[in-house]
Amino acid sequence: MATNERVRNALSATSALGIPDEEVIPLLKQLLKVYQKNWELVEAEDYRALIDAYFELKEEKGDKNARKGILEHDVRKGILEHDASENPSMKVHSGVQKDQVLPTMDHSRKILAAKEGKRLTIWGGQGTMDSSQPSIQEEKTESGLLLPHAQFMGRWKEVIPSRTTKIDRNLASKVSSCSSYSGKKIEEREPSHILRKNVYGKHLSEQFIQSKSEQTINDQRQFYNPISVVDEVLTDFLETPSSGKDIVKSASWKLSLCSKDGASGCNVDTNHMELNRKHMSKHRSSGSSNLGNAHSQSANNDEKRCYSYISDITKGAENVKISLINEIVNVDLPKFSYIPHNIIYQGAYVHISLARIADDDCCSGCSGDCLSSSIPCACARETGGEFAYTQHGLLKEEFLSACISMNLNPEKHPAVFCQDCPLARSKDDCTPEPCKGHLVKKFIKECWRKCGCDMRCGNRVVQRGITCKLQVFWTCQGKGWGLRTLEKLPKGTFVCEYVGEILTNTELYERNMQCTGNERHTYPVTLDADWGSEKILRDEEALCLDATFTGNVARFINHRCSDGNLIDIPVEVETPDRHYYHLAFFTKREVSALEELTWDYGIDFDDHEHPIKAFTCCCGSQGCRDVKPIEKRIRKQTQRKDDAEYKRLKIATKRAGAAIL
Numbered sequence: 001m002a003t004n005e006r007v008r009n010a011l012s013a014t015s016a017l018g019i020p021d022e023e024v025i026p027l028l029k030q031l032l033k034v035y036q037k038n039w040e041l042v043e044a045e046d047y048r049a050l051i052d053a054y055f056e057l058k059e060e061k062g063d064k065n066a067r068k069g070i071l072e073h074d075v076r077k078g079i080l081e082h083d084a085s086e087n088p089s090m091k092v093h094s095g096v097q098k099d100q101v102l103p104t105m106d107h108s109r110k111i112l113a114a115k116e117g118k119r120l121t122i123w124g125g126q127g128t129m130d131s132s133q134p135s136i137q138e139e140k141t142e143s144g145l146l147l148p149h150a151q152f153m154g155r156w157k158e159v160i161p162s163r164t165t166k167i168d169r170n171l172a173s174k175v176s177s178c179s180s181y182s183g184k185k186i187e188e189r190e191p192s193h194i195l196r197k198n199v200y201g202k203h204l205s206e207q208f209i210q211s212k213s214e215q216t217i218n219d220q221r222q223f224y225n226p227i228s229v230v231d232e233v234l235t236d237f238l239e240t241p242s243s244g245k246d247i248v249k250s251a252s253w254k255l256s257l258c259s260k261d262g263a264s265g266c267n268v269d270t271n272h273m274e275l276n277r278k279h280m281s282k283h284r285s286s287g288s289s290n291l292g293n294a295h296s297q298s299a300n301n302d303e304k305r306c307y308s309y310i311s312d313i314t315k316g317a318e319n320v321k322i323s324l325i326n327e328i329v330n331v332d333l334p335k336f337s338y339i340p341h342n343i344i345y346q347g348a349y350v351h352i353s354l355a356r357i358a359d360d361d362c363c364s365g366c367s368g369d370c371l372s373s374s375i376p377c378a379c380a381r382e383t384g385g386e387f388a389y390t391q392h393g394l395l396k397e398e399f400l401s402a403c404i405s406m407n408l409n410p411e412k413h414p415a416v417f418c419q420d421c422p423l424a425r426s427k428d429d430c431t432p433e434p435c436k437g438h439l440v441k442k443f444i445k446e447c448w449r450k451c452g453c454d455m456r457c458g459n460r461v462v463q464r465g466i467t468c469k470l471q472v473f474w475t476c477q478g479k480g481w482g483l484r485t486l487e488k489l490p491k492g493t494f495v496c497e498y499v500g501e502i503l504t505n506t507e508l509y510e511r512n513m514q515c516t517g518n519e520r521h522t523y524p525v526t527l528d529a530d531w532g533s534e535k536i537l538r539d540e541e542a543l544c545l546d547a548t549f550t551g552n553v554a555r556f557i558n559h560r561c562s563d564g565n566l567i568d569i570p571v572e573v574e575t576p577d578r579h580y581y582h583l584a585f586f587t588k589r590e591v592s593a594l595e596e597l598t599w600d601y602g603i604d605f606d607d608h609e610h611p612i613k614a615f616t617c618c619c620g621s622q623g624c625r626d627v628k629p630i631e632k633r634i635r636k637q638t639q640r641k642d643d644a645e646y647k648r649l650k651i652a653t654k655r656a657g658a659a660i661l
């Protein structure tokens with residue numbers, strides 16, 4: 001059938017329910033994208049997916065009556081009765097009578113699944129279940145594709161056959177005490193309240209995420225084991241437009257897991273980031289690789305498994321979902337509270353007020369996009385009369401190079417020495433050591449509230465938040481968790497801010513003294529980019545950011561000596577006070593998809609007096625500064641030899657009258 005005709009048919013099916021065409025068309029486009037242009041899936045069950053998508057979106061927007069339409073539709077189709085007997089989990093909430101049955105995407109899956117008696121596969125599982133184990137995930141359509149909107153369990157593998165994973169029979173039978181898998185029979189989960197705020201997100205994983213308050217331990221148990229294609233699913237999901245964006249806005253959600261033996265459920269509470277996975281650990285395979293490798297290896301490795309997976313560690317706090325995956329070892333999830341913006345811990349002085357922004361520190365006369373104006377506005381003054389960003393939202397080459405050079409060769413840039421260094425003072429107030437010097441860094445200044453431009457102005461990049469597709473993953477080089485990009489990032493891309501608690505240096509110092517061993521995983525950053533040039537700072541103005549307990553995704557970025565792919569740049573947004581600013585990470589070069597994101601913490605590995613004991617660096621960089629004394633000596637000797645050679649050449653060149661060197 002021609003596409004036009006298919007579109008017409010879809011519209012007439014939805015308009016029969018009183019759904020306006022203009023609302024259906026964007027949804028139809030999205031569905032086709034999600035379904036990889038497979039019209040069959042859209043048309044299945046009389047456009048069930050499309051209709052569901054529409055009403056779910058309505059519901060999300062607060063139209064409680066929206067469901068009425070679909071219920072009527074279902075009654076007409078006689079589907080409700082079918083569902084009610086087949087799947088108790090479809091009992092509904094949100095605006096529908098309690099024991100009415102809500103037709104959902106799951107419904108369409110089930111109907112389609114019933115068409116074939118194919119083997120059941122479970123996401124990243126370790127074996128195969130035959131069709132005698134009924135019910136969950138038989139999603140094959142006539143076209144042989146699995147419905148891509150399906151939840152994580154048992155989908156996608158047949159879309160990407162090379163990555164098909166099997167469920168371990170043995171394992172499956174041992175999940176018997178899980179509510180989801182009783183005996184040999186695998187029953188549909190019974191989440192009392194399934195999150196359905198987002199049509200697209202739900203397709204992928206939301207059925208695992210349930211309102212904490214509405215769940216009991218028993219009904220949480222699920223076997224969950226995403227295979228390596230998970231990143232593709234994510235990538236797809238993340239490509240959905242903001243209308244289909246998340247979802248998990250509520251305070252606490254739980255991701256349910258099922259232990260192998262089912263003796264105790266494994267709960268990932270994304271609030272507290274806790275995971276008890278002791279049962280799964282017994283069955284893990286030794287040869288797992290990380291997701292990056294999995295891409296290349298998956299074709300001949302169908303034993304991939306995953307020890308932990310969270311679809312969105314931000315709990316809806318960011319513009320994009322940020323997943324967490326561990327395919328390597330069985331370890332606890334990091335414990336911290338996710339925040340998308342800095343927050344004052346206690347004593348920090350951060351004064352944000354419009355009155356403090358002078359007229360020549362903003363561009364109240366501008367409108368629209370400041371970057372499109374031929375004369376840069378006042379907000380570009382900080383960056384020498386030129387905006388730091390290009391029209392494409394990237395850092396300009398010259399600005400970036402200058403920042404990189406300053407980081408690489410700090411000795412070439414004059415350090416400023418405070419009269420009364422807050423760092424030294426925080427360590428010893430009575431007899432502080434002399435200031436060790438601070439680099440005065442280059443700042444970006446973004447337009448803000450007092451400016452006349454709009455939020456889409458090109459000089460508002462950091463304040464718009466994360467837009468890249470990022471993933472927290474377990475590294476295999478002894479660095480613990482790390483952050484990677486799931487897409488290629490051009491040079492100069494804003495990745496994320498370092499977000500954490502704003503502490504005074506004294507508070508940080510005290511915190512460090514109290515912390516023991518394992519508690520301290522992250523590295524706080526001192527906001528000293530302008531310390532030297534300001535007046536003597538009071539303690540409450542000498543600030544730092546600590547993401548150890550409360551922070552954003554940047555807390556997962558590992559250190560790499562000198563050649564990390566990210567650089568941290570101070571950004572002034574809402575206050576001209578230079579003792580508080582945002583610290584934003586930009587790419588120093590093009591970064592490939594699945595590459596780990598790293599930055600140089602600036603650690604002096606020889607500073608044994610630092611309150612935070614430096615880790616043993618595993619960055620793998622040629623220029624790693626954490627070298628053993630013997631290696632250091634060899635390096636020095638080589639350096640000395642190089643120096644001697646340089647001097648010899650210089651003299652020879654001079655003698656020859658050339659000015660090459």
Ligand SMILES: C[S@@+](CC[C@H](N)C(=O)[O-])C[C@H]1O[C@@H](n2cnc3c(N)ncnc32)[C@H](O)[C@@H]1O
Binds near residue numbers: 482554618
């Ligand atoms: C900001 S956190 C980064 C996230 C951390 N890897 C985690 O698992 O939560 C800093 C900590 O990561 C580890 N780390 C970061 N970079 C490292 C490196 N190059 N080598 C070894 N460990 C590293 C250290 O334990 C350090 O204290």
